[in-house]
Amino acid sequence: MKIVGITACTAGIAHTYLVKEKLVRAAAELGHEVHIETQGSIGVENQLTPEQIRDADIVIISADISVSGRERFKDKKIIDVPMKVVLDSPKALLSKIEAKINSEKSPA
Amino acid sequence: MKKFFEAFKKHTLTGISYMIPIVVAGGICIGLARIFGGTQFTDGSFAYIVNQIGSAAISFSVPVISAGIAFSMAGRPGIAPGLAIGMIANNVSSGFIGGLVGGFLVGFIALKIKENIKPPKSMAGLMPVFIIPVLTTLISGLIFYYIIGKPLALVLAAASNWLISLKGASSVILGFVIGAMRIDMTGPLAQAAYAFSTACISSGICGPMAADLVAGMTPPLGVALAVFMARKRFNLAEREAAKAAIPLGLCFITEGVFPFLATDPLRVILSCTVGSATAGAIVMALGVEAPIPHGGIFAIPFMTNPFGFIIGLVVGTVVTALVLVALKPKVSGGNDEKEKELDFDVNF
Numbered sequence: 001m002k003i004v005g006i007t008a009c010t011a012g013i014a015h016t017y018l019v020k021e022k023l024v025r026a027a028a029e030l031g032h033e034v035h036i037e038t039q040g041s042i043g044v045e046n047q048l049t050p051e052q053i054r055d056a057d058i059v060i061i062s063a064d065i066s067v068s069g070r071e072r073f074k075d076k077k078i079i080d081v082p083m084k085v086v087l088d089s090p091k092a093l094l095s096k097i098e099a100k101i102n103s104e105k106s107p108a
Numbered sequence: 109m110k111k112f113f114e115a116f117k118k119h120t121l122t123g124i125s126y127m128i129p130i131v132v133a134g135g136i137c138i139g140l141a142r143i144f145g146g147t148q149f150t151d152g153s154f155a156y157i158v159n160q161i162g163s164a165a166i167s168f169s170v171p172v173i174s175a176g177i178a179f180s181m182a183g184r185p186g187i188a189p190g191l192a193i194g195m196i197a198n199n200v201s202s203g204f205i206g207g208l209v210g211g212f213l214v215g216f217i218a219l220k221i222k223e224n225i226k227p228p229k230s231m232a233g234l235m236p237v238f239i240i241p242v243l244t245t246l247i248s249g250l251i252f253y254y255i256i257g258k259p260l261a262l263v264l265a266a267a268s269n270w271l272i273s274l275k276g277a278s279s280v281i282l283g284f285v286i287g288a289m290r291i292d293m294t295g296p297l298a299q300a301a302y303a304f305s306t307a308c309i310s311s312g313i314c315g316p317m318a319a320d321l322v323a324g325m326t327p328p329l330g331v332a333l334a335v336f337m338a339r340k341r342f343n344l345a346e347r348e349a350a351k352a353a354i355p356l357g358l359c360f361i362t363e364g365v366f367p368f369l370a371t372d373p374l375r376v377i378l379s380c381t382v383g384s385a386t387a388g389a390i391v392m393a394l395g396v397e398a399p400i401p402h403g404g405i406f407a408i409p410f411m412t413n414p415f416g417f418i419i420g421l422v423v424g425t426v427v428t429a430l431v432l433v434a435l436k437p438k439v440s441g442g443n444d445e446k447e448k449e450l451d452f453d454v455n456f
Contacts, residue, residue: 010121014363065122066180079456092450
């Protein structure tokens with residue numbers, strides 16, 4: 001599964017990067033490709049490229065605040081996940097997402 | 109209903125997110141001015157100038173939160189009218205509460221205008237530069253001046269007076285509650301306590317923020333202390349995490365406690381909540397006031413009664429550590445980072 005995502009929290013200095021790290025680590029352990037853009041107080045870092053977005057199977061947005069640049073994903077599958085959910089159970093979340101994507105691919 | 113709440117939370121937190129740097133910048137400058145020049149500045153002195161700088165910055169706190177909320181709701185077209193309504197909210201003395209309501213009002217109106225007014229293609233550029241700003245600012249401003257401004261000012265005055273009047277046992281309870289709201293470790297309760305404390309600052313009430321600051325620092329510091337007190341009860345990963353937890357805690361980054369939550373959630377949450385609540389109560393009892401919403405240890409010199417804060421911080425840290433060590437089994441239970449059960453509907 002190819003994943004792109006955005007993280008953003010209120011103070012913009014801690015959760016933003018912690019949630020990204022959790023997603024990256026969980027994805028690596030499960031064998032998925034992942035690119036996460038952070039929108040912290042310092043600004044946008046690791047901005048997603050159009051190619052990464054084009055190739056992605058799913059867009060994960062995990063943020064306490066509004067994220068900018070949602071128009072980039074207008075034709076993609078997007079899921080908004082509370083930051084707490086990612087922090088508590090990142091691998092279970094990714095597996096559940098993968099299951100749903102696969103069940104949509106194969107006509108059940 | 110839940111969706112409305114989620115949206116309300118998201119817009120409010122976005123507003124606060126933009127507001128934090130300006131309140132910190134302004135508050136620290138004002139604090140520095142106090143350190144250099146006491147409370148009365150001689151016109152034109154260095155302290156006076158620094159105070160001017162800080163006051164200029166901090167006068168933006170309400171406009172910025174209004175603009176942030178409006179931006180979150182309506183995108184860029186919300187920013188300009190949002191700033192204006194925040195200034196209006198200040199002018200009618202409705203402060204933070206006015207700014208909050210004003211931000212949502214502006215966001216709502218700007219969205220409705222975007223949806224319902226469709227100029228011909230050749231005039232499309234007029235929308236964000238003329239139509240939306242003029243109509244939104246005028247309509248929301250009129251609503252504020254003629255309808256909701258005064259009532260909001262009354263609400264703010266009532267809330268501020270109530271908070272200021274809290275003395276003795278009541279303020280201790282408030283500090284205790286603010287600290288105890290850390291129980292969900294930067295989740296919605298802790299965020300609500302933080303938003304409340306930040307709001308109080310813009311009305312000049314800085315006690316709750318002191319409680320919130322100390323309550324956010326004691327978890328990582330307390331857990332780190334627990335690790336140093338009883339190394340054998342923690343595994344290797346936790347001992348490593350303890351080293352990072354100290355600078356994080358000192359900077360008010362409560363997230364330093366997260367690695368410990370992953371391996372032993374119940375004990376860590378219990379000990380941290382007890383420590384935070386204790387620290388919050390102590391700090392309010394001692395009348396500590398923190399005029400800026402972040403900074404951790406760097407904010408201490410700018411507080412009223414900084415030693416009171418340090419006392420609360422130390423006691424809260426020690427309490428957290430003692431409770432955690434007491435709860436922990438004698439030898440470490442292992443290395444697994446357990447995931448919690450996933451309770452989330454995947455929909456896309």
